[in-house]
Amino acid sequence: RLRDVLALIVLAALGSTVVAATIGVTSLCLGGVQPWNAFASLWWTWWVGDAMGDLVMAPLLLVWSCAPRSGWRPRRVAEGVALLGALVLVGVLVFVQPDGTWLISAALPYKIFPFVIWGALRFGQRGAVTVSCLAATIAILGAVQGWGPFSVGTPHENLVALQLFNAVVAISALLLGAAIAERDGAERRGASDFARLQRSEGRLRLALDAGRMGAWDWNLTTGRFEWSENLEGLYGLPPGGFGGTYTAFQALVHPEDRDTVHRAVTRAVEAGPGYDVEFRTVRPDGSIRWMAATGRVLCDATGRAARLIGVGTDITDRKRLGDELEQRAAQLADADRRKDEFLAMLAHELRNPLAPLSTAVHLLQREGADRTQVVQMAERQVRHLARLVDDLLDVSRITQGKITLRKELVLLSTVVEQAVEMVRTSIDARGHAFTVSLPGDPVRLDADPARLAQVVGNLLSNAAKYTPRGGSIWLTAEREGDGIAIRIRDTGIGIAADFLPSVFDLFAQGDASLDRARGGLGIGLTVVRNLVGMHGGHVEARSAGLGQGSEFVVHLPVSQEATPERRPARRPVHATTGAALRILVVEDNQDAAESLAIVLGLWGYAVETAFDGLAALDAAARYRPDLVLSDLGLPGMDGYELARRLRAQNGLDDVVLVALSGYGRDEDKRRALDAGFDHHLVKPPNLDALAELLRQVAGAAGEPARAGQSSS
Numbered sequence: 001r002l003r004d005v006l007a008l009i010v011l012a013a014l015g016s017t018v019v020a021a022t023i024g025v026t027s028l029c030l031g032g033v034q035p036w037n038a039f040a041s042l043w044w045t046w047w048v049g050d051a052m053g054d055l056v057m058a059p060l061l062l063v064w065s066c067a068p069r070s071g072w073r074p075r076r077v078a079e080g081v082a083l084l085g086a087l088v089l090v091g092v093l094v095f096v097q098p099d100g101t102w103l104i105s106a107a108l109p110y111k112i113f114p115f116v117i118w119g120a121l122r123f124g125q126r127g128a129v130t131v132s133c134l135a136a137t138i139a140i141l142g143a144v145q146g147w148g149p150f151s152v153g154t155p156h157e158n159l160v161a162l163q164l165f166n167a168v169v170a171i172s173a174l175l176l177g178a179a180i181a182e183r184d185g186a187e188r189r190g191a192s193d194f195a196r197l198q199r200s201e202g203r204l205r206l207a208l209d210a211g212r213m214g215a216w217d218w219n220l221t222t223g224r225f226e227w228s229e230n231l232e233g234l235y236g237l238p239p240g241g242f243g244g245t246y247t248a249f250q251a252l253v254h255p256e257d258r259d260t261v262h263r264a265v266t267r268a269v270e271a272g273p274g275y276d277v278e279f280r281t282v283r284p285d286g287s288i289r290w291m292a293a294t295g296r297v298l299c300d301a302t303g304r305a306a307r308l309i310g311v312g313t314d315i316t317d318r319k320r321l322g323d324e325l326e327q328r329a330a331q332l333a334d335a336d337r338r339k340d341e342f343l344a345m346l347a348h349e350l351r352n353p354l355a356p357l358s359t360a361v362h363l364l365q366r367e368g369a370d371r372t373q374v375v376q377m378a379e380r381q382v383r384h385l386a387r388l389v390d391d392l393l394d395v396s397r398i399t400q401g402k403i404t405l406r407k408e409l410v411l412l413s414t415v416v417e418q419a420v421e422m423v424r425t426s427i428d429a430r431g432h433a434f435t436v437s438l439p440g441d442p443v444r445l446d447a448d449p450a451r452l453a454q455v456v457g458n459l460l461s462n463a464a465k466y467t468p469r470g471g472s473i474w475l476t477a478e479r480e481g482d483g484i485a486i487r488i489r490d491t492g493i494g495i496a497a498d499f500l501p502s503v504f505d506l507f508a509q510g511d512a513s514l515d516r517a518r519g520g521l522g523i524g525l526t527v528v529r530n531l532v533g534m535h536g537g538h539v540e541a542r543s544a545g546l547g548q549g550s551e552f553v554v555h556l557p558v559s560q561e562a563t564p565e566r567r568p569a570r571r572p573v574h575a576t577t578g579a580a581l582r583i584l585v586v587e588d589n590q591d592a593a594e595s596l597a598i599v600l601g602l603w604g605y606a607v608e609t610a611f612d613g614l615a616a617l618d619a620a621a622r623y624r625p626d627l628v629l630s631d632l633g634l635p636g637m638d639g640y641e642l643a644r645r646l647r648a649q650n651g652l653d654d655v656v657l658v659a660l661s662g663y664g665r666d667e668d669k670r671r672a673l674d675a676g677f678d679h680h681l682v683k684p685p686n687l688d689a690l691a692e693l694l695r696q697v698a699g700a701a702g703e704p705a706r707a708g709q710s711s712s
Contacts, residue, residue: 020050060133083123124177150162213230223245293311411442413442418450419454452531471491582627
């Protein structure tokens with residue numbers, strides 16, 4: 001460093017040598033070696049020699065005692081050799097010329113200074129002190145031989161002049177080398193800082209890109225608005241495409257948001273310290289994006305706002321996600337509301353049949369009651385409850401994708417007949433005018449007859465339910481291309497326009513008070529939509545509004561296969577000829593077990609009951625039944641374990657096992673069959689299906705029927 005060089009010159013070369021010269025010359029004079037009148041000239045000569053030695057040799061030893069920063073490349077070595085060679089040549093011409101008096105002048109020795117500068121500029125302090133030392137060596141050799149510019153005066157004058165020359169060259173070399181070293185160091189530090197700044201800017205640019213951000217700087221004095229390339233890209237502009245003014249920025253803001261942005265900027269400039277605002281932008285391609293701008297005001301010395309700097313962030317994805325979350329929250333709230341309404345309606349629907357059933361029980365306990373009327377009433381309410389449970393199970397199966405269609409070739413007229421038969425009583429009871437119009441030629445469908453009849457029946461039931469007494473209902477079917485359109489239209493209460501898009505959603509209900517008055521869980525239309533979709537069709541709802549009636553249109557594909565033969569409906573069976581059939585009923589609900597045993601006894605079968613698994617095993621070992629009707633949800637030992645143990649008992653391996661369960665999913669049926677059951681019936685069992693099953697078992701030639709069937 002330059003400071004270190006100056007310290008060397010002042011303290012070492014000049015300061016310490018003064019002490020040495022003073023002590024040395026004083027000693028000579030005190031010892032009588034030199035006279036006191038020669039003290040000054042002798043001291044001067046001594047001091048200049050010591051100072052020159054310190055200035056020439058000390059720096060040389062210091063710089064060459066340290067390893068160079070980098071290795072010597074061949075070109076650099078060649079340049080160093082050329083420098084030293086040229087210096088020797090010029091030094092010989094200047095200082096070693098025996099007859100060169102014509103060259104001698106006061107300025108001649110300083111011809112070596114270009115080499116000092118060369119060494120300092122190209123090789124730093126190492127080169128500068130090396131050149132000065134070599135030049136001093138050549139000058140001293142010439143002076144000793146009496147040659148060169150330092151041989152023209154008296155010996156004392158020549159020695160002093162030589163020493164002063166070497167000191168000037170050494171000091172110049174040291175100062176120049178230090179200055180060059182400091183410059184090189186500053187350049188290296190500047191290059192390092194610049195590289196570090198570039199790396200920092202690169203990381204910042206990467207962070208801005210990753211965060212979809214860009215920086216801006218607005219000079220409020222000049223009006224110049226500078227944007228980073230990242231920010232230009234966020235606004236859909238090419239690099240350098242921004243106009244650089246506040247007006248150009250405002251032109252990119254959505255027209256509806258410009259006032260909001262301007263107010264935020266004005267408030268920040270006038271009141272400080274900054275602003276945060278979200279707004280929409282319109283890109284050159286017409287697309288709209290959301291941006292968030294965060295700015296801070298920088299003030300000048302007077303406290304006035306001078307600059308506004310900040311960053312802009314593309315928040316389009318965040319806004320979209322926020323909107324989706326709000327929409328999802330609204331949907332969840334709506335689903336929760338529908339769930340609550342559904343539970344309330346379910347409780348209402350369950351209470352409705354329970355009231356007449358309770359009344360029926362009371363009437364049956366009294367003498368003289370019209371039992372036929374009471375039984376008919378109870379049968380209607382039981383059917384209503386069974387249908388309610390069936391609808392709930394259908395929804396569960398459909399939403400889980402676990403319902404299976406039993407498709408066959410069927411005539412549309414057959415499906416319509418079955419559906420009308422299902423709801424005829426309801427239509428007639430309300431005095432509706434009902435019209436059916438079907439195509440004259442047969443319409444063949446590849447469909448599940450029962451499920452398709454359920455679709456049409458549900459739509460007709462809704463029409464009857466929501467049409468005021470004495471209204472009109474039309475069922476029409478007409479071909480449309482390769483399909484058929486089945487229309488159920490009524491003059492009922494209609495559907496509100498805002499409810500129409502969600503009419504097929506699960507638990508969706510219009511006016512809850514109307515639904516509660518007429519009954520309904522808001523699941524029937526969901527079942528309709530899914531069943532129609534499983535048949536390859538679709539259903540749509542139409543209504544002109546409340547009080548304007550409704551129309552539901554079912555679109556189905558038509559089959560081109562031949563018309564199937566019409567099979568006669570099977571007559572319900574409530575008795576068998578197998579009076580000797582022994583049956584064991586296993587049910588933990590004692591009322592259910594005993595009521596089923598009474599029915600079976602009325603049909604002529606021998607029946608015993610058990611209320612848990614262990615009691616059933618004891619009864620089976622003693623009673624040796626031909627058929628066991630067992631609930632699956634028994635306490636302690638469940639029905640599956642009971643079936644396995646019955647199969648393991650001697651003499652019971654051929655008994656017919658029939659599972660009774662409130663679960664009717666396919667996996668429930670498979671699990672029952674895997675446990676050893678022969679059949680699976682859903683509770684409450686359909687008595688016609690149960691009677692037919694018992695008739696098959698009783699009619700078998702000494703062997704129970706083991707068909708692995710499942711009924712509902």
